[in-house]
Amino acid sequence: MSETQIQVKDVSMVYTNNAGEKINALDSVSLDIKEGEFISLLGPSGCGKTTLLRIIADLLQPTDGEIIIDGQSPRDIRIKQEYGIVFQQPVLYDWRTVRRNICLPMEIMGVPKKERTSRIDEKLDLVGLKDFGKKYPFELSGGMQQRVGIARALALNPKYLLMDEPFSALDEFTREKLNEDLLEIWGKTKSTVIFVTHNIPESVFLSDRVIVLTPHPGKLAAVVDIDLPRPRRNELRDSPEFFEYVAKIRKCFQEVKM
Amino acid sequence: MMNKVKNILWPLLFGIAFLALWQMGYVHKVLDLKPFQLPVPLEIVQTLHANLPKAIKDCGVTLSGAFIGMMIGSAIGFMIAVIATIFPKWGYGGLIIITAFNAMPIVALSPIMNLYFSTGMAQKIGVVTIVCMAAMAMNAYSGLNTLKPYSMDLMHSVAAERWVIFKKLRLPNCMPNVFTAFKINVAASIIAAIISEYFATSTAGLGFGIKDNLRKAEMAMGWSYIVVASLAGVLIYIVILLLERNVIKWHASQR
Amino acid sequence: MTISKHERRLVTAVWLVGILAFWEIMAFILKYVVKSEMASVKLPFLHTIFITMFQNAGMLLEASAVTFSRALLGFAIGAVIGVVLAILMSLSKTLERIAFPYLIISQMIPVLGLAPIIFNIVRDMNLSRIIIAAYITFFPVSVNMLSGLKSVDQEKKELLYAIAASKFNVYRKLMLPYAMPYLFTGLKIAAPMAVTASILVDMLGSKSGIGVKMLYSLYSSSMDIFWASVITSAILGIVSYYLVINAEHFFLPWQSGKEGETA
Incomplete structure (x- = not known):
């Protein structure tokens, strides 16, 4: 449970837009993810969270830095078909x-x-x-x-379950129900989950750790450990501890003044 | 329910009223025509009834040519679309050329095909083939390449090979477009076949029949050929609609 | 997959050159390798065709002008009728119910096949040319225009409804501009067909026009003129198509690059 499984080392991503300007989508992000961990990449649009997920999934190549998964490259893992991806849309x-x-x-x-x-x-x-x-x-x-x-x-x-804002298009009621279901399902699997979201309560409810990313350029601002007991049920959302975490993370964003 | 009845009743009433007015000579009055220029509906029906075997035989000649040509042309068009998908950069340029090809008048093709093929049938098939190629190539290409967001990522995430992506994603995705092309090609192939018969050495077929009967001033017979051709076209169109309903029942257009 | 505009032009140019070269090579093979006696008839060298076109430029241009102007007139009339009918159908459900099935059926009538019959009725070359070009234009225009008028978002209509805009204003400010890309899709389909119709009527016994040149030269076995007029008529069709595309870029600059819906 404690061994580092995915290493993100100084990953940067620079796009050139149509006007010829360089956009720093990700600026030297480093991160260790442990086996069996549920982590969230949290941030507003433009913070590079989806970009990072796509780089881990080998759907994008970073302009700088590297990612090592169990001593291999993302490409090796993809070819070995060890990824499961859930996209922003159902993609059926x-x-x-x-x-x-x-x-x-x-x-x-x-x-x-x-x-x-x-x-x-x-x-x-x-x-x-x-x-x-x-x-x-x-x-x-x-x-x-x-x-x-x-x-x-x-x-x-899948050994690695990558989820890119899977519930962002759903209404609040459905989202909370699916959050709970997801945790229950995850409890039965042993996957490592990387979950991209822009919803603070969602990230707190689901994760072991929340990775806070801020935009322009996409930078890692903070890592917040969520020490809430599992299994978690939706009642948890009404507890003071839950509110504390939400407030703490919200503060992270206010500090960097977006 | 009420709407469905209205949908059928209104056009039906209009059609009957129009045919009645035509029969009673009002169309002739409005357009200032003599009866020998434009036959009335009953006369057309009677003529058709009297010459039914010959009309059906001529129709068969034209339709079989149109059908074979449509199949060959659609197959070639589809293959062009596939090749353009495999080589995107060069294929796209090729498709622009095909679009230009599509703008070429069919009538110019008929005399050329006359030079190449000696029999009316081969010449007809040649013309129809070329006419049907472009519509299929362009529609199939757009179906093979206009994929829903992320559907390609899904394939990449499980390291699918190009051939698998083609078979499991692109091919089914282009089916609605293929049917659209077929629907366009039905009408186009019949028109092309008839026109090619105007200029061919053939002595059978709807086009020849229309030309021949007009030369002999048998207007009613000419008109009855038009009726047969239209009916045949509508019939093939309906067959394609039914096929479409079965093959792509998952598509938005079928709900 | 992104291909830059510059690259796209280059690719198209290479294709064009490739096809021209292919034609020349095939003609060469037919003449000198297969030694076909019909080589100069079946597939003459492209450059000889161009030379012929250049030598007869005056005659070909004159004939093209006749054919093209009639096609244009019919095209314009057909387009206007098609647009008006589409607007009327979008205004009245009953009219749509009556007219739409006939619109679909009329597509199945081999319209160009009607050419000799229409010629027989009106007995006037120019008039029948215009009528057929108009008839052929009217169908794709009205079907596409109607589908454009019907695909306006409900919210956009409600925005105007909420400020009690008159029906006239709803059409002028919302419906018609919205349907423009659809209209141009119809026009793009119709333009080469109108030219085709005009050429066909030429060939059915007119006295002037590019179709006549094509047919006469074929019968009199002056094959160089025949091929020159075939190429000319092909160019006419392609020119008509690109005229519509240019008009679209001019009138709907926001639409350039996007492909319209095809009905």
Whole structure:
């Protein structure tokens, strides 16, 4: 539990925009992530949190610095297919039913057919969509679609679960419900989770540690350990300790004066 | 329910009223035409009924040419789109050329095909093939490349190979566009086949029939050929709609 | 995938040169390798065609002007009718119910196939040329325009409704500008077709126009003139298409680069 698994070393990302100006999306960010940890990358838009996640996922190449995961590069991990990613949108393929959407990455990874079926059943049950396997994406609500996206990532039994603002498009009620569900699901897996969000209470509720990032340029401003007992339920949100953490993190942003 | 009835009833009533007015000679009055210039609907129907076997045979000649040409042209167009997707930089330039190709008048093609092919059928298929190529190439290309956000990232995150991405993402994603192209090509292929028959050495087909009957001043027969051609076009169009409904029932256009 | 504008132009230029070169090589093979006797008929050298076009520039331009001007007139009439019908259909649900099915069916009628019949009815070359060009233009224009008028967001309409804007103002300030990209999509489809229609009517027994040149030269076996007029008519079609595109860039500068919806 305590061993460093993902090392982010002085990672910088510089874009050149259409006007030819250089944009510092990430400025020399360093970070250690432990095995089995749930960490959040928190910050307003433009702070580079999604950029960092995409660099870890090998969907982007940093302009400077490197990332080492279990002694390997992100590319090695991707080729070994050890990532599960949940995106800002559900990213379901319209022409596949819920079951076949969950199945898609497993088809590509060559998981045997029998195993696929049992894993789909298991994960559908886990995200509470047991009776919706035969439906097409357009027949589901936004919240249900996002659950399918999560089930798809989980079905890979990923060592690393990367989540990019997965609940940002949902209403507050659905979001809180899915937060709770996510923790329950995570408790049953042993994945390391990196969770990107711009919602302070969400990051406090979910994480072991919150990484606070500030924009222009994207910089690591603070790391806040969340020592709240697990398992966490939504009642926790009303406790004074919870409010304290939220206030503390909010202060981090006020200090750097955005 | 009420709306559905209205949707059918209104156009139907209008159609019947128009045919009745045409039959009673009002269209001729408004446009100042003589009966021999524009036959009335009943006359067209009677002529068609009397010459049905011949009309169907001519229709079959034209339609089979149009259909074969459409299939070949669509297949080539699709292949062009695939190649342009595999080589994005050079393929895009090629597609711009295809767009320009699309703006070329069909009528200029017919005489050229006449030079290349000796039989009317081959010439017809040649013309239709070229006409159908561009619409399919452009539509399929946009379907293969206009992907929903992140759907490509999902593939990359599990290290999918190019071929797998093509098979599991691009190909199904372009199906709605392929059907759009087919719908465009149905009308275009029939028109192209008829026009090519105007200039061909053939002695059968709707185009030849229309030209021949007009030369012999048999207007009603010419019109009845137009009716048959339109009916055939509508019929093929409906078949494609039904196919579309089954194949891409997941798509927004089908709800 | 990002391709810069400069690169895109370069790629297109290379393609163009490549196709021209390919034509020359094929013509060469046909003539000197296959030794086809029909080589100069089936696929003459491109440069000889261009020389012919240059030598006969006056005649070809004159014929093109006749064909193109009739196509343009028909195109304009058809576009106006198409736009008006689309606006009327968006105003009246009943009218839409009546007209829309016929619009779809009219697409299935081989319109160009009607050319000889229309010529027989009006007995006037110029008039039938204009009628057919108009008929062919009107369909894609009205269908695309209508789909543009119908896809205006509800919120945008409600914004104007909330300040009690008159129907006239709603159309002038919102509906019509919104539908413009759709209109241009229709115009782009229609422009080459109007030219095609005009050439076809030429060929059905007109006395002037590029189609006549094409047919006469074919019958009199003056193949160089034939190929020159084929290329000229192809250029006419392409020019009409790019005229619409340029008009779109001029009138809708915010739309450039984006592809409109195709109905």
